[in-house]
Amino acid sequence: MSSQRERAAFIDHLKSHGHRITGERLALFDEIFEQHRHVDAEELLAALHRKGHRISRATVYRNLDLLVACGLVRKQRLGQRRYLYEHIHAGQKHDHLVCRSCGRVVEFVSPGITAMQREICRAHGFSPDHHQFQILSLCAECVAASETQPSH
Amino acid sequence: MSSQRERAAFIDHLKSHGHRITGERLALFDEIFEQHRHVDAEELLAALHRKGHRISRATVYRNLDLLVACGLVRKQRLGQRRYLYEHIHAGQKHDHLVCRSCGRVVEFVSPGITAMQREICRAHGFSPDHHQFQILSLCAECVAASETQPSH
DNA sequence: ACCACTATTGAGACAATTTCTCAATAGCGA
DNA sequence: TCGCTATTGAGAAATTGTCTCAATAGTGGT
Numbered sequence: 001m002s003s004q005r006e007r008a009a010f011i012d013h014l015k016s017h018g019h020r021i022t023g024e025r026l027a028l029f030d031e032i033f034e035q036h037r038h039v040d041a042e043e044l045l046a047a048l049h050r051k052g053h054r055i056s057r058a059t060v061y062r063n064l065d066l067l068v069a070c071g072l073v074r075k076q077r078l079g080q081r082r083y084l085y086e087h088i089h090a091g092q093k094h095d096h097l098v099c100r101s102c103g104r105v106v107e108f109v110s111p112g113i114t115a116m117q118r119e120i121c122r123a124h125g126f127s128p129d130h131h132q133f134q135i136l137s138l139c140a141e142c143v144a145a146s147e148t149q150p151s152h
Numbered sequence: 153m154s155s156q157r158e159r160a161a162f163i164d165h166l167k168s169h170g171h172r173i174t175g176e177r178l179a180l181f182d183e184i185f186e187q188h189r190h191v192d193a194e195e196l197l198a199a200l201h202r203k204g205h206r207i208s209r210a211t212v213y214r215n216l217d218l219l220v221a222c223g224l225v226r227k228q229r230l231g232q233r234r235y236l237y238e239h240i241h242a243g244q245k246h247d248h249l250v251c252r253s254c255g256r257v258v259e260f261v262s263p264g265i266t267a268m269q270r271e272i273c274r275a276h277g278f279s280p281d282h283h284q285f286q287i288l289s290l291c292a293e294c295v296a297a298s299e300t301q302p303s304h
Numbered sequence: 305a306c307c308a309c310t311a312t313t314g315a316g317a318c319a320a321t322t323t324c325t326c327a328a329t330a331g332c333g334a
Numbered sequence: 335t336c337g338c339t340a341t342t343g344a345g346a347a348a349t350t351g352t353c354t355c356a357a358t359a360g361t362g363g364t
Contacts, residue, residue: 020331020340041322056343061322079229081351082321097276100284106276113272116265121289124249124258131289132252135269140277172311172360193351208314213351233322234350 003033006072006087013070027053028063032073038084038105078105079136095133101142155185158224158239165222179205180215184225190236190257230257231288247285253294 010029014021031044031051045060064085067073074086078098084105093114094107118128138146162181166173183196183203197212216237219225226238230250236257246259247266270280290298 018340022331022341024342054343058323058344059342062341077229077231077233097272097278099278100282106278108272108276110268110272113265113268116262116268117287120249120260120262120265120287124260125292126249126251126258126287126289127291127295128289130252130295131287134286134288135272135278135283136286137273137278137280137283139279143279143282170311174312174360176313206314208316210315210352211313214312 003030003087005090006033010067010070010072019066024053024055024059025063025066027051027055028060029067029072032064032067032085033087035087038076038078038086040082040084042082044085074132076132076134078134079103095135097135097137099139099142100136101138101146104139106139155182155239157242158185162219162222162224171218176205176207176211177215177218179203179207180212181219181224184216184219184237185239187239190228190230190238192234192236194234196237228284228286230286231255247287249287249289251291251294252288253290253298256291258291 007026007029010025011021013019014025027048028044031047032039035044035047041057041060041064044064045055045057048055048060064073064075067085067087068075072088074088075083076086076096078084078096079100080098080103092109094109095113097106097108098104113133117131117133120126121128121131159178159181162177163173165171166177179200180196183199184191187196187199193209193212193216196216197207197209200207200212216225216227219237219239220227224240226240227235228238228248230236230248231252232250232255244261245266246261249258249260250256265285269283269285272278273280273283
């Protein structure tokens with residue numbers, strides 16, 4: 001499994017911070033590193049239950065925050081009501097294009113935009129290292145739908 | 153008052169759509185057009201109460217949606233839990249830099265980034281006309297705070 | 305100005321999502 | 335293996351926004 005390195009990093013982080021290595025934590029880690037897309041807490045909870053783990057909702061939320069604190073998972077509100085989580089795949093820094101209507105998320109990489117973001121952050125005294133970037137728009141389907149069935 | 157034109161447009165919109173011109177609607181309009189920053193529904197409600205209006209929470213939410221439908225107000229989730237509203241000041245199209253920690257919002261204009269956004273939208277089949285754009289990062293104060301008081 | 309019609313409002317119930325509480329459980333060091 | 339205490343589970347609570355429905359108040363026609 002390609003997440004062996006991250007799994008070890010997670011376990012190290014737990015140990016070095018005096019946290020315990022529990023079955024729930026490892027199951028959640030495995031689940032989110034199996035998903036190669038943006039998932040919310042409910043989906044993770046449901047997937048874990050489907051696989052026979054008896055883990056509670058509160059534990060999922062708590063340990064997602066822990067994974068974020070480890071730097072292994074990104075937690076974002078991508079225009080929708082729920083937080084979405086994605087595991088960080090080493091090196092590959094990308095940004096998000098989000099459909100404001102259906103919530104669909106597309107990742108993209110644009111070095112040019114990254115450079116501009118840094119510049120804008122710097123110009124306004126924001127950290128150029130912790131930025132994250134979203135474009136919210138309407139995907140082709142939702143544009144088509146809104147043209148068929150006009151605004152209201 | 154500089155919002156006379158928008159106020160008239162609002163009233164016209166109401167009339168032409170068979171909606172009534174109520175005291176609550178005008179009070180809300182005036183309140184949001186007085187605020188030159190991003191406000192949430194609770195702030196607007198509180199401000200209106202402070203000024204002696206007896207308006208309910210539901211009415212504030214309903215009529216904010218109405219103002220959005222008129223194209224006079226923008227409603228956005230800027231990384232935070234609550235929706236933020238801003239009145240649209242004619243012509244001036246801007247994007248947002250948001251502090252992920254304290255929620256502070258700074259507006260910026262960058263024609264270069266706007267062009268790149270359009271290109272990315274087009275490349276992925278998203279509408280280049282309905283886009284909106286956010287950079288989430290940490291403002292100087294929050295960076296300083298997180299360095300003083302390390303991550304947890 | 306008055307009436308009747310019905311859109312709008314207010315108050316609180318409801319819904320969706322996330323966080324908190326606290327007794328029971330289970331890692332972990334000795 | 336034992337004991338300490340971090341972690342968990344279940345459900346309560348908090349947060350934010352939407353919905354319901356009876357009461358109120360704009361509006362167009364007299």
